[in-house]
Amino acid sequence: MPYAWLGVVPFFLYAFAFLLLPAGQVLVGAFKDKDGAWSTANISTLFEQQYVDAFRNSIEISLVTAVLGGILGLCIAFAALADGTPRWIRPVLTTFSGVAANFGGIPLAFAFIATLGTIGVVTAFLRDQLGYNIYFHGFTLFSKTGIEIVYLYFQIPLMFLVIAPAIDGMKREWREASSNLGASSWQYWRHVGLPVLMPSLLGATILLFGNAFAAYATAYGLTGGGVALAPLKIGEVVSGNVLDNPHLGQALALGMFAVLAAAMLLYIPLQRRSARWMR
Amino acid sequence: MAATVELRELRRTFGDVPALQGIDVSLAGGEFLSLLGPSGCGKTTALRLVAGFDRPDSGRVLVDGKDITSVRPSRRDMGMVFQAYSLFPNMTAAQNVEFGLRIRKLARAARAKRVRELLESVGLEQAGKR
Amino acid sequence: MRRRFIAPSSLVWLVLAAAYFLIPLVATLLFSLRDSQTGTCCSLGAYGTIFDDPQFAKTLWLSFKLAVETVVISLVLFVPTVYWVHLKLPRLRPVIASLALLPFVVPPIVLVVGMLDVYGGWSPGWFYSTPQFLVAAYVVLAFPYVFFALDAGFRAIDVHTLTEASQSLGASWRTTLGRVIIPNVRTAALSGALLTLAIVMGEFTIASLAAFHTFPTYIQYVNQTQAYPAAALTLISFGITWFAMLGILVAGRRPGGRQMAMRGGG
Numbered sequence: 202m203p204y205a206w207l208g209v210v211p212f213f214l215y216a217f218a219f220l221l222l223p224a225g226q227v228l229v230g231a232f233k234d235k236d237g238a239w240s241t242a243n244i245s246t247l248f249e250q251q252y253v254d255a256f257r258n259s260i261e262i263s264l265v266t267a268v269l270g271g272i273l274g275l276c277i278a279f280a281a282l283a284d285g286t287p288r289w290i291r292p293v294l295t296t297f298s299g300v301a302a303n304f305g306g307i308p309l310a311f312a313f314i315a316t317l318g319t320i321g322v323v324t325a326f327l328r329d330q331l332g333y334n335i336y337f338h339g340f341t342l343f344s345k346t347g348i349e350i351v352y353l354y355f356q357i358p359l360m361f362l363v364i365a366p367a368i369d370g371m372k373r374e375w376r377e378a379s380s381n382l383g384a385s386s387w388q389y390w391r392h393v394g395l396p397v398l399m400p401s402l403l404g405a406t407i408l409l410f411g412n413a414f415a416a417y418a419t420a421y422g423l424t425g426g427g428v429a430l431a432p433l434k435i436g437e438v439v440s441g442n443v444l445d446n447p448h449l450g451q452a453l454a455l456g457m458f459a460v461l462a463a464a465m466l467l468y469i470p471l472q473r474r475s476a477r478w479m480r
Numbered sequence: 481m482a483a484t485v486e487l488r489e490l491r492r493t494f495g496d497v498p499a500l501q502g503i504d505v506s507l508a509g510g511e512f513l514s515l516l517g518p519s520g521c522g523k524t525t526a527l528r529l530v531a532g533f534d535r536p537d538s539g540r541v542l543v544d545g546k547d548i549t550s551v552r553p554s555r556r557d558m559g560m561v562f563q564a565y566s567l568f569p570n571m572t573a574a575q576n577v578e579f580g581l582r583i584r585k586l587a588r589a590a591r592a593k594r595v596r597e598l599l600e601s602v603g604l605e606q607a608g609k610r
Numbered sequence: 611m612r613r614r615f616i617a618p619s620s621l622v623w624l625v626l627a628a629a630y631f632l633i634p635l636v637a638t639l640l641f642s643l644r645d646s647q648t649g650t651c652c653s654l655g656a657y658g659t660i661f662d663d664p665q666f667a668k669t670l671w672l673s674f675k676l677a678v679e680t681v682v683i684s685l686v687l688f689v690p691t692v693y694w695v696h697l698k699l700p701r702l703r704p705v706i707a708s709l710a711l712l713p714f715v716v717p718p719i720v721l722v723v724g725m726l727d728v729y730g731g732w733s734p735g736w737f738y739s740t741p742q743f744l745v746a747a748y749v750v751l752a753f754p755y756v757f758f759a760l761d762a763g764f765r766a767i768d769v770h771t772l773t774e775a776s777q778s779l780g781a782s783w784r785t786t787l788g789r790v791i792i793p794n795v796r797t798a799a800l801s802g803a804l805l806t807l808a809i810v811m812g813e814f815t816i817a818s819l820a821a822f823h824t825f826p827t828y829i830q831y832v833n834q835t836q837a838y839p840a841a842a843l844t845l846i847s848f849g850i851t852w853f854a855m856l857g858i859l860v861a862g863r864r865p866g867g868r869q870m871a872m873r874g875g876g
Binding site for chain 3: 206208209211212215216218219220222223224225226227230273276277279280281283284285286287290292294296297299300301303304305306307308309310311312313314315316320321322323353354357358408411415417418421422425432435436439440447450451454457458461462465469
């Protein structure tokens with residue numbers, strides 16, 4: 202019945218107009234120059250030191266917060282779901298994770314400035330009560346490390362939200378069968394537990410990577426461009442802080458798209474495998 | 481070879497629900513026992529206590545006269561077949577069969593031989609790789 | 611295998627987690643209560659400054675309006691689509707689910723570049739130069755979350771039986787949709803709506819680069835000019851997100867709506 206397709210036409214029109222077309226424009230526009238002619242000049246500009254640095258920093262921060270956030274989120278999930286932990290902990294953590302995962306951006310950046318900034322509450326506490334001035338010892342919030350610390354605030358909850366259902370999916374019988382066959386805790390995890398969880402873990406880590414890589418508001422609120430990051434560079438070009446060359450912004454966006462697409466290509470097969478094992 | 485198993489006054493209550501209220505069972509070596517009853521009457525609970533996956537509120541489990549109530553399941557040297565096939569999803573059928581032998585540190589060749597024997601004995605040699 | 615009390619290692623992790631996540635909030639609260647003269651506790655002056663600022667109400671209201679518009683357009687667009695896909699075009703579902711993964715690869719920072727370029731210079735003023743431009747982008751941002759929430763909601767009900775029953779009783783398509791289908795996916799739609807609200811009220815990237823003045827851009831402005839009121843604003847913003855999440859939790863308690871809200875920072 203052809204008219205059944207009419208029902209979904211508005212959706213596809215919308216997706217085309219406001220998702221596919223802009224995305225396509227970015228991909229195509231990256232290969233044009235100021236006058237609109239085809240050129241790879243902007244792509245070459247990507248290899249200038251400042252942009253290479255920006256991409257390297259972004260990838261580095263994303264990897265660190267993805268792996269660290271992944272490990273910490275996993276440990277917290279295990280702690281919350283372990284035998285003996287009171288039942289009410291799980292829904293509290295789930296709700297809070299939902300809030301924390303959405304809380305990123307400008308407010309989060311400021312919350313950390315109020316905590317660990319030069320006149321932050323914790324900074325002052327450490328300095329006045331314990332005599333330890335972290336800024337004198339080389340720490341600063343407005344650095345890669347600072348960004349990583351702040352990013353973890355939404356990375357860890359995201360990991361928790363993604364991995365908790367996967368841990369749920371691990372049948373208790375596996376653990377019992379394994380111990381019945383004589384395996385210790387450690388042996389269970391090594392032979393059964395971690396292998397089964399691994400696709401979900403890897404998938405979640407990739408999700409975290411993409412999440413950190415694409416983040417703009419938090420980094421902007423924290424450093425205002427002080428640390429070179431790929432999204433921030435795009436922002437600079439778009440707001441006209443750099444030479445008026447919109448196609449450069451598109452080239453940078455293309456670069457980001459490439460990294461994220463690579464991540465997505467790794468993610469999809471992992472998702473499928475973990476879904477299969479959890480059934 | 482076959483061991484004797486004894487359950488003495490096993491009690492297990494879950495919250496308000498008494499699952500086992502002091503059962504006594506005595507099995508001589510080589511004897512078979514079937515537990516029959518409607519769902520929820522405590523059959524699974526009793527088996528889990530014997531295997532060690534749960535601890536009784538009171539009472540004891542003895543194997544060959546030794547009290548194993550507080551022994552960890554991995555040390556109890558008994559085999560349990562689970563209600564809902566508890567196969568490890570990340571392993572093939574053969575690897576599943578091999579698992580217990582690996583834990584007991586059997587040599588690889590001996591393991592492979594034993595796995596083949598076992599699969600053949602139930603006519604599933606072809607299914608090993610799945 | 612059953613413990614009676616929490617394992618020590620679990621306790622340690624949970625305490626550390628609580629510390630890491632609560633300390634910044636407490637610090638922000640303390641910061642917001644600092645008196646602007648003495649620099650120490652305690653004064654509500656910062657909150658007063660915020661509430662007296664006309665920009666606060668103006669941008670908050672604008673962001674809220676944009677959020678409502680986004681929710682309305684999203685639901686009008688996605689509910690019939692998801693319904694149709696579940697009812698008649700199940701083969702399309704993987705296609706749309708794949709599209710829903712696209713915003714992962716085209717995040718706000720990339721989307722805004724594309725949209726500014728595509729729609730700059732020729733689109734009518736009422737679209738390009740007003741905040742409605744943001745709504746177009748926000749619907750795209752909310753799309754994956756609303757879609758997966760609705761998808762789960764539709765999967766939980768028997769779409770075919772409901773539709774056939776309704777039609778055999780003589781109802782038109784509109785009646786079926788409005789009186790039979792929608793009430794049954796209400797909780798899923800509500801979850802999606804609340805999540806969209808949280809997203810729009812917190813969206814900074816596109817608003818800032820498209821040069822509009824929404825609540826988050828206002829927060830950034832205050833961040834750079836007044837420290838203590840900025841802390842107050844941060845807490846207010848946190849409160850809004852919290853409210854939206856609690857709403858989702860409450861909505862999820864009712865049958866038919868259990869899609870967990872997942873989204874990253876940004």
